[in-house]
Amino acid sequence: MFKKIIAKLRGKTTSTPQKPASSSEKKSSEKKDGRPARSRSGNKPSNGNRKPRGERSERSERGGPREGSARGGQQRRGGRNEHSESSRGGARGPQRERGRPARDDTFEHPRSEPVKPAVPVDVPAMDTPFSKLGLCDALAYGVQEKGYTQPTAIQAQSIPLILAGRDVIGSAQTGTGKTAAFALPIIQKLGGHGKLRCLVLEPTRELALQVEEAFQTYAKFTDLQITIIYGGVGYGKQLEDLKRGMDIIAATPGRLLDHLEQRNCSLADIDILVLDEVDRMLDMGFLPDVKRIVQHTPKSRQTLFFTATIPPEIAELAGWALNNPEKVEIGRQRAPAETVSHGFYQVVASQKFDLFELLLKQTDFKSVIVFTRTRMGADRIAQRLKRSGHTAAVMHSDRSQRERVEALQGFKSGEFEMLIATDIAARGLDIAGVSHVVNYDVPENAEDYVHRVGRTGRAQSTGDAFTLVTEDDVRNARSIERYMGVGVERKKIEGFEYIYSALFDENAQPAAPKKTSRLHRGVRR
Numbered sequence: 001m002f003k004k005i006i007a008k009l010r011g012k013t014t015s016t017p018q019k020p021a022s023s024s025e026k027k028s029s030e031k032k033d034g035r036p037a038r039s040r041s042g043n044k045p046s047n048g049n050r051k052p053r054g055e056r057s058e059r060s061e062r063g064g065p066r067e068g069s070a071r072g073g074q075q076r077r078g079g080r081n082e083h084s085e086s087s088r089g090g091a092r093g094p095q096r097e098r099g100r101p102a103r104d105d106t107f108e109h110p111r112s113e114p115v116k117p118a119v120p121v122d123v124p125a126m127d128t129p130f131s132k133l134g135l136c137d138a139l140a141y142g143v144q145e146k147g148y149t150q151p152t153a154i155q156a157q158s159i160p161l162i163l164a165g166r167d168v169i170g171s172a173q174t175g176t177g178k179t180a181a182f183a184l185p186i187i188q189k190l191g192g193h194g195k196l197r198c199l200v201l202e203p204t205r206e207l208a209l210q211v212e213e214a215f216q217t218y219a220k221f222t223d224l225q226i227t228i229i230y231g232g233v234g235y236g237k238q239l240e241d242l243k244r245g246m247d248i249i250a251a252t253p254g255r256l257l258d259h260l261e262q263r264n265c266s267l268a269d270i271d272i273l274v275l276d277e278v279d280r281m282l283d284m285g286f287l288p289d290v291k292r293i294v295q296h297t298p299k300s301r302q303t304l305f306f307t308a309t310i311p312p313e314i315a316e317l318a319g320w321a322l323n324n325p326e327k328v329e330i331g332r333q334r335a336p337a338e339t340v341s342h343g344f345y346q347v348v349a350s351q352k353f354d355l356f357e358l359l360l361k362q363t364d365f366k367s368v369i370v371f372t373r374t375r376m377g378a379d380r381i382a383q384r385l386k387r388s389g390h391t392a393a394v395m396h397s398d399r400s401q402r403e404r405v406e407a408l409q410g411f412k413s414g415e416f417e418m419l420i421a422t423d424i425a426a427r428g429l430d431i432a433g434v435s436h437v438v439n440y441d442v443p444e445n446a447e448d449y450v451h452r453v454g455r456t457g458r459a460q461s462t463g464d465a466f467t468l469v470t471e472d473d474v475r476n477a478r479s480i481e482r483y484m485g486v487g488v489e490r491k492k493i494e495g496f497e498y499i500y501s502a503l504f505d506e507n508a509q510p511a512a513p514k515k516t517s518r519l520h521r522g523v524r525r
Helices: 002-009 023-029 137-145 153-163 178-190 205-218 236-244 253-261 278-283 287-294 312-321 349-361 375-387 401-413 446-453 471-484
Strands: 168-172 198-201 226-229 248-251 272-276 302-307 326-330 340-346 368-371 392-395 418-421 436-439 463-469
Touching: 137 178, 137 205, 153 168, 153 178, 153 326, 168 178, 178 198, 178 205, 178 272, 178 302, 198 205, 198 253, 198 287, 205 226, 205 248, 205 401, 226 236, 226 253, 236 253, 248 253, 253 287, 272 278, 278 287, 278 302, 278 312, 287 312, 302 312, 349 463, 375 392, 375 418, 392 401, 401 418, 436 446, 446 463, 446 471, 463 471
Parallel strands: 168 302, 168 326, 198 248, 198 272, 226 248, 272 302, 340 463, 368 418, 368 436, 392 418, 436 463
Antiparallel strands: none
8 A cells, every 4th residue: 555655656556567767867856755856947836726927927907017117127217206206126126115105006086077068169259368369269268267367477478479389488486377378378279179289298296187177177168188197096097098089188207108108199199298397307307208208299399398497407408309499487587476475483493383383373374385394294293283173184205196186185175274295295286275385394495495485375366485494494594595585584473482592692502413423435414
């Protein structure tokens, strides 16, 4: 009996005797315990349940490659900062970094496309400042329905140039209506539904969503089809829209490149290319991606640049991408809107939140955006505000796309009275009715201050910007004043028991300096 079991283990049968193997063959074909040795190819014996290697290696999502990856396994260049969409993987494969939430394939932005009336639409003959710029009656009527009566300076100068087919570089203070300045003439030039003829590139998902919503609003009296392409969500709805046929796409560079590499869409018929917030794309390291996308479009296109600032790198890109552009520069580039009042509130770091809380109690605010330097700081402040009875939402890159959309929509609808955010919300977001901006942390970059406070005082409305300045922030506060070319008043709150320091009295003892830590290569901080 024992011999039969051994024979079966060795693949033999008692009824079919075989030639005994040599001693050398025995050593190579079996282990010491009598079990069969694994073949040199390294393949385990199949039990019938394992899938073939090719089948197991297929992407779990057939809609496309992993977000942030490029064809052939190469990673796309991009800034590794608060706003970046790209994700990276090391020797262990793709890993989730702090600030890079996993993609939510089940989430789609809860936007409702407007129910468009039958086209053409009979609208009254319009004689308004917008119609005098060359806009048709339907567009002028739609703008009037939005409550806009007078075009802003950037709109008044840009709209006729765009309608005439000129390439444009538009530079204006934030909050001056740049989106309408290019959206209105583009809608008129495209006319009706056809093929993909307009591409608008935005640096962040929030800006892309905002631009797409603006196009949907202004184009409601047309049959133009508009959609949005951005990362952090599944490919399903985007693929459906692309197959259905769109006239206008608002997109972020990373996800659009993924679709181009998979040949889900073509830019061969693009008539108008809009590069919005180009200076922010530069900061985020997206310019290589932008250049690749531009190369997919025809050279005969009309190209529009809209940016808050024009550093040398942007000027170089404009010279490469634009054809004899007209430059529209409105106002002083380094200043926020004149409708915003500024105040620096000096305080020691240990009293920062107490002063902030008292400032809120003494202020008649409608809605407030609070900017912090770090994501952890934003979470901490939001928790303390909630304990104090305030309704607050948090928005930063550690939050998933679903959480960011819910926070932004809740703040816009009035569900939350405060939005605590990092600089991800500082660029271009158009949120109506923001009465106050609070810089809980002074930004290290003076230009970021201008973009932060630009969230209030938009569209000719007034706003207030409060900035809490500690001893460590004095240098950055002064650089902000130099950058804007104006002094900012130092203010105090009556009834607050300040701990005096060198901030208030030159004879007072300065706060103890921070401990320095030695980093690699002898660098201290």
